[in-house]
Amino acid sequence: MKTVTMVAPVNIAVIKYWGKRDEELILPINDSISGTLSTDFMCAKTTIQASPQFKENKFWLNGKEQNFDSPRLDSCLKEVKRRASPSCPILNWKIAICSENNFPTAAGLASSAAGYACLVAALAKLYKIEGDISSIARRGSGSACRSIYGGWVQWIKGDRPTGEDSIAIQLAPVAHWPEMRVLILVVNDERKKYSSTSGMKKSVETSDLLKYRASECVPKRVEAMKEAIFRKDFESFAKITMEDSNQFHAICLDTFPPCVYMNDTSHSISDVVHTYNECKSSNRVAYTFDAGPNACIYLLESETEEFLSVINYVFPPSSNTGYLKGLQVRQKPINKELEMMFQEKKHRPGALKYIIHTKIGDGPRMVEDSLLNDAGLPKNL
Amino acid sequence: MKTVTMVAPVNIAVIKYWGKRDEELILPINDSISGTLSTDFMCAKTTIQASPQFKENKFWLNGKEQNFDSPRLDSCLKEVKRRASPSCPILNWKIAICSENNFPTAAGLASSAAGYACLVAALAKLYKIEGDISSIARRGSGSACRSIYGGWVQWIKGDRPTGEDSIAIQLAPVAHWPEMRVLILVVNDERKKYSSTSGMKKSVETSDLLKYRASECVPKRVEAMKEAIFRKDFESFAKITMEDSNQFHAICLDTFPPCVYMNDTSHSISDVVHTYNECKSSNRVAYTFDAGPNACIYLLESETEEFLSVINYVFPPSSNTGYLKGLQVRQKPINKELEMMFQEKKHRPGALKYIIHTKIGDGPRMVEDSLLNDAGLPKNL
Numbered sequence: 001m002k003t004v005t006m007v008a009p010v011n012i013a014v015i016k017y018w019g020k021r022d023e024e025l026i027l028p029i030n031d032s033i034s035g036t037l038s039t040d041f042m043c044a045k046t047t048i049q050a051s052p053q054f055k056e057n058k059f060w061l062n063g064k065e066q067n068f069d070s071p072r073l074d075s076c077l078k079e080v081k082r083r084a085s086p087s088c089p090i091l092n093w094k095i096a097i098c099s100e101n102n103f104p105t106a107a108g109l110a111s112s113a114a115g116y117a118c119l120v121a122a123l124a125k126l127y128k129i130e131g132d133i134s135s136i137a138r139r140g141s142g143s144a145c146r147s148i149y150g151g152w153v154q155w156i157k158g159d160r161p162t163g164e165d166s167i168a169i170q171l172a173p174v175a176h177w178p179e180m181r182v183l184i185l186v187v188n189d190e191r192k193k194y195s196s197t198s199g200m201k202k203s204v205e206t207s208d209l210l211k212y213r214a215s216e217c218v219p220k221r222v223e224a225m226k227e228a229i230f231r232k233d234f235e236s237f238a239k240i241t242m243e244d245s246n247q248f249h250a251i252c253l254d255t256f257p258p259c260v261y262m263n264d265t266s267h268s269i270s271d272v273v274h275t276y277n278e279c280k281s282s283n284r285v286a287y288t289f290d291a292g293p294n295a296c297i298y299l300l301e302s303e304t305e306e307f308l309s310v311i312n313y314v315f316p317p318s319s320n321t322g323y324l325k326g327l328q329v330r331q332k333p334i335n336k337e338l339e340m341m342f343q344e345k346k347h348r349p350g351a352l353k354y355i356i357h358t359k360i361g362d363g364p365r366m367v368e369d370s371l372l373n374d375a376g377l378p379k380n381l
Numbered sequence: 382m383k384t385v386t387m388v389a390p391v392n393i394a395v396i397k398y399w400g401k402r403d404e405e406l407i408l409p410i411n412d413s414i415s416g417t418l419s420t421d422f423m424c425a426k427t428t429i430q431a432s433p434q435f436k437e438n439k440f441w442l443n444g445k446e447q448n449f450d451s452p453r454l455d456s457c458l459k460e461v462k463r464r465a466s467p468s469c470p471i472l473n474w475k476i477a478i479c480s481e482n483n484f485p486t487a488a489g490l491a492s493s494a495a496g497y498a499c500l501v502a503a504l505a506k507l508y509k510i511e512g513d514i515s516s517i518a519r520r521g522s523g524s525a526c527r528s529i530y531g532g533w534v535q536w537i538k539g540d541r542p543t544g545e546d547s548i549a550i551q552l553a554p555v556a557h558w559p560e561m562r563v564l565i566l567v568v569n570d571e572r573k574k575y576s577s578t579s580g581m582k583k584s585v586e587t588s589d590l591l592k593y594r595a596s597e598c599v600p601k602r603v604e605a606m607k608e609a610i611f612r613k614d615f616e617s618f619a620k621i622t623m624e625d626s627n628q629f630h631a632i633c634l635d636t637f638p639p640c641v642y643m644n645d646t647s648h649s650i651s652d653v654v655h656t657y658n659e660c661k662s663s664n665r666v667a668y669t670f671d672a673g674p675n676a677c678i679y680l681l682e683s684e685t686e687e688f689l690s691v692i693n694y695v696f697p698p699s700s701n702t703g704y705l706k707g708l709q710v711r712q713k714p715i716n717k718e719l720e721m722m723f724q725e726k727k728h729r730p731g732a733l734k735y736i737i738h739t740k741i742g743d744g745p746r747m748v749e750d751s752l753l754n755d756a757g758l759p760k761n762l
Contacts, residue, residue, distance in 0.1 A: 208593075208598050208628075209593065209598070209631060212589075212593040213590065217589050217590070242637070243637055246636075246637065246639050247589075247634075250590060250634040251631065254628050256620075256627065258648075260651075264644050267639075267641045270638075270639065274638040
């Protein structure tokens with residue numbers, strides 16, 4: 001019997017991936033760039049056990065048994081086994097997979113990216129794969145390829161129809177920009193969310209603007225963003241991040257019928273960020289929104305206390321316990337000048353569910369405590 | 382003393398105007414197309430009086446005296462006088478202008494288009510101008526040029542730097558498509574609205590996608606829309622109308638900082654329209670949104686009762702009186718099949734303020750009852 005347990009991070013794109021040129025191989029129409037988040041507060045954890053005793057393959061996700069015959073799981077597993085040495089002794093053993101997220105899936109955060117990165121990293125370890133595995137993770141969920149590396153990561157779209165050049169590379173490690181912090185503002189929302197897979201498919205089919213974005217806008221932005229990250233130029237980083245988030249949601253709206261992911265609270269957060277930056281006469285804070293209403297805020301450590309004082313003022317918690325999860329900071333009241341700017345923007349308590357405060361972190365890593373017992377069954381069922 | 386009183390209509394664009402190539406002359410970066418609404422329920426009304434007795438020019442708008450030295454009023458007046466015969470006896474008399482809208486300005490509906498069309502039509506009558514006056518109305522407010530004609534109207538962007546070829550033309554008169562109806566769904570909204578003048582200026586300065594929209598997308602859509610109107614092809618008309626509204630709001634979101642005009646209620650209306658059309662397996666109803674949260678719905682007379690039954694069900698009025706203004710229809714309850722589709726989309730009462738039901742109508746016309754008394758003062762002050 002052989003067991004591997006790993007954790008893998010979430011990543012938050014600052015240049016967005018939206019649109020596939022190949023649905024089957026999950027090949028994107030443009031490059032994207034993301035920051036990888038620390039696994040301390042948000043991660044996927046996966047145990048894979050291989051045993052000659054197992055009669056069949058099994059898969060549990062967040063405590064619920066899943067059908068093993070998923071095309072995406074299947075293509076990851078096939079590709080890992082293809083790359084394994086033919087002499088690998090466990091290649092024909094059946095496996096049990098158990099995977100969990102340590103953050104609420106209800107938050108609508110990029111859980112599939114962390115999940116597939118974790119699965120593929122664990123499979124690669126189990127079957128002793130060498131070399132880049134980001135193109136395998138990509139087959140599970142496109143943006144999962146970026147969670148294979150820590151720090152700042154670029155997913156290069158590649159040109160070949162086979163997809164082997166569509167891989168993630170690390171632009172800079174965590175230590176390059178240690179001051180960077182991230183706030184996830186989890187928005188209370190009742191709206192039914194449409195999947196990003198079907199949304200981006202519809203965009204490719206119907207949005208005229210998406211073609212122009214992918215071919216003309218994104219290539220320039222990718223270069224400018226790499227430059228901003230290399231030079232640790234927060235001002236430029238913030239502007240490009242917000243512009244690209246807005247353009248992505250513009251494309252969603254240009255889709256027919258439109259995909260609307262941001263709601264009024266999301267737009268209020270964007271407005272708070274712009275107002276805050278105007279007060280400071282520079283871009284101190286950047287928002288970005290994925291395929292859901294939650295905001296992800298990038299900012300430097302030096303700005304966190306003050307910006308959090310504004311968020312707490314504009315979006316008061318409905319109860320005082322557990323509103324700020326993750327890294328803790330000194331809670332300070334909003335200052336008079338900012339209060340004047342924001343007093344007409346105050347929301348009813350509870351417009352935000354909670355806030356996760358985290359930072360940039362490393363890629364997947366092995367851990368000790370297995371999610372499966374020796375019988376190949378989840379310890380927590 | 383000489384007095385002219387006119388009424389002029391609102392128009393609702395189906396191919397949107399967004400972005401000027403010349404701020405001073407109000408020259409657009411793309412053509413646009415609109416339907417002119419009946420003056421029965423929504424119009425501007427303007428009286429202009431010229432008298433050798435008047436000591437100075439005066440201007441009242443909705444009962445409040447305005448500064449006469451507005452650059453836009455000034456350029457309309459100058460252009461009309463330039464085109465008048467030099468022998469016109471009243472050319473040097475001072476004038477009093479009094480203008481009113483018969484619909485709430487709070488509704489955030491295109492009141493400036495109707496207002497400037499009315500002003501210019503009245504000035505043209507007063508000073509006996511011959512020929513096209515749409516290029517003069519354009520100097521007051523861009524989209525006002527389209528309110529100079531009834532029925533279906535195209536504003537041709539023109540190519541000359543002087544702007545004399547940037548004019549409106551009638552594509553088809555009211556009688557061409559007499560079945561067409563319009564519902565204005567007035568959305569309750571507290572958000573402060575930014576002006577379309579500053580919004581479109583920011584879009585021209587910051588949106589990469591706008592250049593592509595104006596040069597590549599709109600020209601094709603204008604041709605397809607003209608074809609749809611000529612052939613009375615509602616299916617195509619509806620699709621292009623919705624696509625162009627969505628693309629316009631996509632451009633607003635691609636603007637930096639973004640201009641957000643639609644709110645959650647607006648998006649719910651869009652969703653109701655798409656769901657309704659899906660139920661009917663064809664585009665029976667089309668939405669379009671201008672620079673504000675209110676929806677304008679185009680639909681044929683045969684569809685009004687049923688679609689209104691859905692709107693009344695999804696957006697129940699907060700009180701039963703005065704919810705439906707304008708053309709009255711038989712109120713019928715929603716049928717069972719539609720109720721099943723919409724029961725999870727129901728809003729709290731009052732999400733919509735009220736509905737105006739109207740139709741396509743004619744251009745500006747003279748009327749009798751003056752807004753000014755013989756002393757050149759507003760009758761209602």
